[in-house]
Amino acid sequence: MGQKIELKATSFHKNIIFDLNRSLSGQDGVTYHNIADASLHNEVSAQLALRLFKYSQDIESIFIQSNVVTVNFDKNLGTGIEDFSKQIEDFFLFYGEEE
Numbered sequence: 001m002g003q004k005i006e007l008k009a010t011s012f013h014k015n016i017i018f019d020l021n022r023s024l025s026g027q028d029g030v031t032y033h034n035i036a037d038a039s040l041h042n043e044v045s046a047q048l049a050l051r052l053f054k055y056s057q058d059i060e061s062i063f064i065q066s067n068v069v070t071v072n073f074d075k076n077l078g079t080g081i082e083d084f085s086k087q088i089e090d091f092f093l094f095y096g097e098e099e
Contacts, residue, residue, distance in 0.1 A: 002093040009085050014060075014076055018069040018088055024048060029065030038062075048091055055087050 006021040025045035032038040038049035045064040052071065053059055063070040069088065 004089050004093065005091055007085060007088055009081055011081055014073045016071050016073070016081060016084070018071070018085065020067045020069065020088070023066045024069070025064045025066060027066055029063060032062045032064075033060075048088065051091065052084075052087060056084065 008019045010017045010019070025043065030043075030045055032046065032049040032053070035050060035053040038046050038053055040046075048069070049062045049064065052062060056073075058074045060072040060074055062072070071084070
């Protein structure tokens with residue numbers, strides 16, 4: 001159940017900007033600095049940030065504004081961008097128990 005998110009990733013050294021085909025937050029945007037910060041909120045954007053922080057310990061911060069997710073890393077991610085993109089693409093996928 002659910003639908004994959006289509007995205008375009010652009011990398012700038014330690015930063016990756018993901019342009020998604022759907023909005024995750026309002027126009028104001030919100031920044032999450034760590035896993036504890038993301039876990040304090042129930043919004044969709046906070047849940048995605050929480051998932052990304054759990055996936056990688058190399059994240060400095062995550063900024064989400066509408067359909068743009070900017071992830072700032074401690075180091076260059078290199079070829080790991082594809083694996084990281086998959087975490088966002090599959091965010092809305094959920095398979096319940098089979099009947």
